Amino acid sequence: MRSELYFQSSPWWILVCLAAGAAYAFALYQHRKDWDKRIQYALAALRFVAVSVICFLLINPLVRSVTTSTEKPKVVLAIDNSESMTAAGREQLTQTLNALDQVRQQLADQGVEVAVQTLGDSTVNGDLNQVKFTQRSTNLSDLLNNIRSNYEGRNLTDVVLVSDGITNQGVSPTFGRYNFGIHTLGVGDTIPKRDIQIRDAVANRLAYLGNQFPVQVDVASYGFQGKSATVVLRQNGRELSRQTVNFNRAETFQSVNFQATATQKGVQHLVAEITPQSGEFTTRNNRRDVYIDVIDGKEKILLLALAPHPDIKAIRSIIEKNQNYELDIRILNAGNADIPDKVYDLVILHQLPDNGNLGLPTVQRVLAKTTPVLFIVGNQTSVQALNAVNPVMQISASGGQLDKVAGRFNADFRQLNLDANKLGLLERMPPVSVPFGDYQLKPASQVVVWQQVGSVKTSKPLLALNLTGPRKAAILAGEGLWEWRLEEFAQTDKQEIIDELLQKVMQLISVKEDRRKLRVYPSRNEFLTGEKVALETEMYNDIYERLYDRPVRLEITSEKAITRTFTYTPTEANSRFEVSNLPDGVYKFRATASLNGKTETANGEFIVRELQLEALNTTADHLLLRQLSQQTGGKFYNTATLASLATDLQNRKPTGRLTSSEQLNELINLRWLFFLILALAGIEWGLRKYFGGY
Template identity: 45%
Template sequence: MFLTEYSSAWIIVALLLGAGYAALLYHKRSSPWGKNWQKALAAVRFLWVSMLAILLIGLLMQQFITRYENPTVVFAIDNSASILLQEDSAKINETLNSIQKTAQNLEEKGFDVEFKTLNNLENDSIQDNSDKINFNYTSSPISDLLRNIQSEFENRNLSNVILLSDGAYNQGLSPDISPYSFSLQTIGVGDTIPKKDIILKSLFHNKMAYLGNQFPIVAEVTHTGFENREVTAVLSQNGRTISTKKVKFSSNQNDLKSVEFLVKATSKGIQHYVVTIVPQDGEFTTQNNTAHAYIDIIDSKEKILLVAGAPHPDIKAFRAAIEKNENYKFDIYLPYLRPTELEDNYDLIIYHQFPDKMGKPLPILEKLRKLTSAELFIIGAQSDYNAFNSLNTGVKIRPLGNQSDKVIPFWNSNFSKFYLTDEQKSRFASYPPALVPFADYDISPQAEIMLYQRVGNIQTKKPLVVMSEQNGKKAGIWLAENTWKWRLNEYAENKNQEGYDALLSKIIQYLSTKEDKRRFRVSPTASQFSTSDGVTFDVEVYNSIYEPLLGQNIRLEIKDEDEKTRTYTFTNNSSPFRYSASALSEGAYSFKATTQLDGKTETSIGQFTVKEIKLESLNATADFGVMRRLAQQNKGNFYTLNNLQVLQDSLQNQVPTPTVFRNEQLSEVINLWWIMLLIIGLASFEWGVRKFQGGY
């Protein structure tokens, strides 16, 4: 059937156009080719001109395509490591071979068969050879496996899904939380009787500590079958025992004990600590007796100096918020009251109402500004506005008399330097008013307003907090006084000061973060990777004007704790570029990347850790309850390895019923090659006859 994009009346117009064109050309009675050829050529001209005109009005061809789809049977294999912890490998291989033969028989009957695993192995390789399945996957996201099957086979002829699993999931949702859209048969493997075992369940520690400080490493230990038994926990580093602790289990099954080790940070860099529970006779497995901690020991804190002409309650609030972060070393300098020996440089200097009206701050200020590349100015009643305006911070204050406004903050939704959570921002509305200068403000194009002033219920466009960068130097301008009341009020209402502290913390982080001027940068995409994944690096290379530079030959050396080095060479062929190294074993690693830029060797170094995920060894007991519920909820049956033949017989007795799909397909006739070939052929025939008969 043919359709048109426009009215069918246009087809009549196209036919009239063809007829008119033919009549115009061949209406003369006398011609060099005779009467019969005259009529034939007129007919040919009518045909190809009409056809061409019809194509131009958008002629569509409607087709109905019938497709038959065989029913599909999917074998979903839980290939997690816990399977071989619970079941003999020979029995598992025997089961897989049996399933493979069943799959072949189903295919011979007219079923399509597919295999799915937790890590999405190639279907063809599994179906041809069950030995391709390795039971080493580090977790059991059974629900993800089933949900992926449901998504992939939506609106398809899915006859049956057969799940082989121990039912012990440790990632994602419970697989039986809701029914699926297909029939599900389940095969339970493993032992439902709890094994006698001691399990180091988890390890808690900070990711970072400071050189010379003590920090805790806390291990949680549980057991099955070791009631009233005392075991030993050992903390070691580089094969050397640091500390041992005794753990006494009670008479309760699954008793959970915490063991705390206090460790002193004596070396810089990523330090690798190992906690081991000494194995006991009769343990089912010792794979879950060990856990690893990787802690980055750093030697320097970010130095923050607060300068003020006089004490003020705001200073106490700033200090409390800043000193919550152990990464900051905070000092106060009162030049008129308490001289302090200054350091050579600071990551950030906060000027509280300084320069002020009381003394002669400019010589002091000139000295201080040379010690940092980031500044935060707190403006108040004692601030010298003229002196402040001369500092080129990106904000100029033009006071309208000696008055002040009472305002509360509200967030600028267009601010892009950093973000606060909605919960943190919502707390601003309940803050008591703070004092700001009653003034007009000049904001430079390089400055960005973070907080606006709200007077009562009126949201003004006057700035309250501004972030600026002038000539490569970052500056923050905090135009409010008595904001200590904000922190106090927040604690009274919420029992914490999360909003205020987050606000100040984000400002400090932004101001104290230095711009990376390196032309060659290689950094791991995470500080910690899994042994089952490859280690990936982000690679950036720039020319002298910081445009991305491609085609660089890069050498990457990765060194483990035993000083063994792996070397990789590659070329960055895109921007951004990410390089994936091979998967590494558990441990702490350092890396060094080098390339040549303008005849010089550029280097980028760093550290990362690789950790083995041991979720599978934490539970060596099968959960057939989950497998039974899955089958009951999804019109299936539960089987064990002992009655697997019943399932196989049931599958063999099924008769495949193909599904018929009838799809409508519309295609533009102008895109059909044979139509265009016909038009060209007719036009060529006409031209050839006229040429041969002397018409040209």
């Protein structure tokens, strides 16, 4: 360590400090004639030094300390601990790990720090045979990026990547940029194995009760030319269908299509399997799981219109984009309409109530229930009757006159996740016809789109809604929606922005409000085997204030009717409960809790899915490892050349890196100066007392 002294004022002040010390000593000891001269000079010297040091500290000098250290070179052994690494046998892998242990020891003897890191950003400090090759996926790019991040700014010179080169997640590591050399050690067999596998099983995530849905199974084979196998589709152990596939070439890929029927409500678990063949390398990839969410019917919408209109076709196109909707369109005929006897989730009234009151009885019958309503105003709408039946706004029309306006999205509307930048398109749309007059929002109503006349921004709503009260409702105060959709297509070659706006408004007013006081739901619908299943818990009192610290009993039941029971207490700091070690399958859960003297219940289901990524490809890819080493200035090794790895790393002569740190402190903060002054004063006082001084 090297230290230097810096002054915040002129160094000439040192002379003043010395003069002060000398003056103090002279004034104190010049009159003592009864002491020996040597004693007198010694005491004067002690006082001189003590006073000079104290005065010197008063000018507040600084001490600059520079510390230089040598940082040892570092090498990281990055081990791919995925399941595919054991495909060639654990014995060969153990031999490789033992050889790596010797390399690690040789490098440590040469003064090189060696660390071990595996997938998942975990480290290994002991024997490498402690590494468990249980990772269900391989992301080498993520492994190398974690090393780069963890050792940023440190003297990392080389990384030794031990892998079979098989990646099934993330981007290829060859696309990354690394500031260290990567030496790769290839393990595994690069010769393709004789194998039959189901690459994928694809089906719609959603199906409706009683409907048929397709399941496509992709089958690949290698080395079974002239053979055949059977693909079977099962549900709960019951065979639904089977088909035979023939392998005409040494390497084949083909798709098999099944048709299944949705017979039960809820998540259904189907299994596609292919019969094992003699000589297969592994049968782990002969099965794939398929999960279908079967729902009981679609959300029903009634579109009731006064007369045919181009807007009706536009609304129909918007609604039919969503497969969860079932639309009935009825046009009034002499004031009547044959409305199906259904319970609707949303009613759309186009130009109703009308000026002639032709559809008044039908409208009254529809509005007798508290079904959510979307009113679309047209030139035949009776504004007075509309004001009487809608909870959104009051329109004071002037003699049936119409106005032409464009739309301007209300950026302050936060109920929906809408892109304000995209909805700037509304200002470039053709004007729609709206009643001319004053518009006044009713309490709790919110504006989604304002009216804009040319470039003039107005405070009149064009599209508004109200989510309070017994009936949720929205009003689109103009007709001409069909022109908007055509113009959007002309400008963007798509019909997405206007459609998304109307779809989300309809979803918002038709969604059923959840008034349950106990809500337990999974953080997501699907989890992977080995992951923790996280369940969120919400509890409320009678006025729907959040409650905590009430015990919850949770029952989780698997497809095999095996039930696990848990009891937990959510708190304000942690309302999540996690369950580990659930095998793959569909699980139903039931949660109960006593709230306000009543037992509240919440039900649901989730999926635990097994992704057999490591079984899909068991052929080592040493070409990728060679390319990675070549790009980063490293070298490729295999089990036969592993012995030269330590020698090559030593020959690269990784050197330690000198690092220096600088520290600037006030001299008065040095503790030894305090003890120096104390010692000088103490010695002087002791000598004075000893020689009879006062």
